[in-house]
Amino acid sequence: MELRILDLIGPRCIVKEDGQRVYEKIHPVLNKHQTVTLDFEGVTQFASPFFNFSIGQLLKDIIEEDLRQHLQVKNLVSDGELVIKRVIENASRYYKDVDYRKIVDSILEQQAKESQ
């Protein structure tokens, strides 16, 4: 399956609602282990909420190796590449359990450094 993002979303891939629209189209296909190609030709502006919802969210139930194998991206400008790579890197860590205690520990550690 190939999806032209310019036709579906337009030249700006910014908001989470647009990301969700892409997710709903590609998630069932990727779940069947079929290949999806996203064509970004003509798309010029990018922000993380779009990619968090369209791509990052896929890692909730698709393992990273399968995603990298079955999701192809083409005609993406360098600024978009920067955002998508950061989002995938973040998403693979994201679905692990949140340890609130560890977060407080790390902030307190920072706080201790401040008061030195």
Place this chain on the structure above:
Amino acid sequence: MQVSPRLRDAIAGRMWEIYNNAFEHAGSQIGVFTCGQYFRNKKELILSVVDFGQGIAANVRNYLITDPRAANLSSAACLHWAFQQGTTTRPNGAPRGVGLDLLKDFIRVNHGKLEVYSNEGYGIIDHTGERFENQSISFEGTFFHITLRCDARYYQFANEVSKNLQL
């Protein structure tokens, strides 16, 4: 204002990260306010974004409320945490937490400056690094003040478009 289309698109994308954060996290009852000015001679674009929500530190303390120590976390330390990659106070649903990190990288490469005031916290990020401190006054909300250099020399774009990108 004259900037290359690539730089204009990159600036717009990073600014969206701020607006998204303001609308998603602040809970401001009266919306988000923004203004900007371009200084032609210095080729600098100054942008300000302010919301009157609960503030970043209050948001972080509220998120960590199950730990009794959270109430005593300083605003500066909370701000510092919020600006690291992958941190978010919305742990459910789709992944989050890279917006401020992307903005930070852009500011550094651009030789720009980002200042943030939120609750008692103040932060400054520029190409020399980042610094967070506590102030004696408190602002209920969050104020971003961003200085960007509108000069493509400070932002090396890779010219190529990835025909096929390996994720």
